[in-house]
Amino acid sequence: MTHTPVLLKEMLFQLAPHSGGIYVDATFGAGGYSKAILESADCKVYAIDRDETVTKFYDDLNVKYPDRINLFIEKFSNIKSILNKSSVIPAGIQKKDNWSRAGMTSSGVDGIVFDVGVSSMQLDNGDRGFSFLRDGPLNMSMDNYSHMNASTFVNALREEEIANTIYNYGGERHSRRIARAIVNARKKKIIKTTFELADIVRSVVFRGKSKIDPATRTFQAVRIWVNDELGELEKGIKAASEILSENGKLIVVTFHSLEDRIVKTVFKDLCEPGSTKTFSLLNKKVIKASSEEINVNPRARSAKLRAIQRLS
Secondary structure (H helix, E strand, C coil), X not given: CCCCCCCHHHHHHHHCCCCCCXXXXXXXXXXXXXXXXXXXXXXXXXXXXXXXXXXXXXXXXXXXXXXXXXXXXXCHHHHHHHHHHCCCCCCCCCCHHHHHHCCCCCCCEEEEEEECCCCHXXXXXXXXXXXXXXXXXXXXXXXXXXXCCHHHHHHHCCHHHHHHHHHHHHCCCCHHHHHHHHHHHHHHCCCCEHHHHHHHHHHHCCCCCCCCCCCHHHHHHHHHHHHCHHHHHHHHHHHHHCCEEEEEEEEEXXXXXXXXXXXXXXXXXXXXXXXXXXXXXXXXXXXXXXXXXXXXXXXXXXXXXXXXXXXX
């Protein structure tokens, strides 16, 4: 299944790329956002992704747009150090007014975009262990260097930790029942696969008339825990806000309420009068996908776009 970037037109409208601009695609994936930015203006894109398998998409873009795109396999929370190494922003200097005094020519980044969450490519690959629809090892890690994975979660955590995580990250009201079932199952044998975990959840949570699989919220919670997605998101957008140039834009697309709440809170704080840097909301009301886009790409149904601009 091909990954289709959501809210692409809306993202480009808010970003408004211009020739000579420097942009960061903090969640490169299959390169949909990067490609659209490169097509819209004679600019440069610095792309970031935790998943090294995305290099094949980068190679295609690099051939088409030579010397205009660079890819870094890292967490986007490291965005400042990544751009420091690339001399996009001077090391140790974050304020634009200091750049000129330091003899630096760079004026920061003109726009940064985040498309947060798991990609279709990861969900569709059973070996990655993200989905209960495909049997595979309990992994769910977005990179290959993390020592934490889904197997760690279900086989090593205490029952209380499992229950609290499933409740807090998945909104699962049956979290204690699920945690108890997981602990009882692992006493008999190690839980190794996605199908095994899904069956354990389904054995104690009944679907009834709901269209949502009983394992959905548990798998979401485990994935968020494995990748520290909420912590990464907060650190990433705060770091991104510090390297924007004057009039630079920060755009974030989220897919569930926990992510959106973090973005909304951080953006509100950044836009408060008296903050070190002054920002303004580009869209006071959250932007959602049109019915036409949802019909073509059902994944867009839960997408929300928020954007801010640095004023000084």
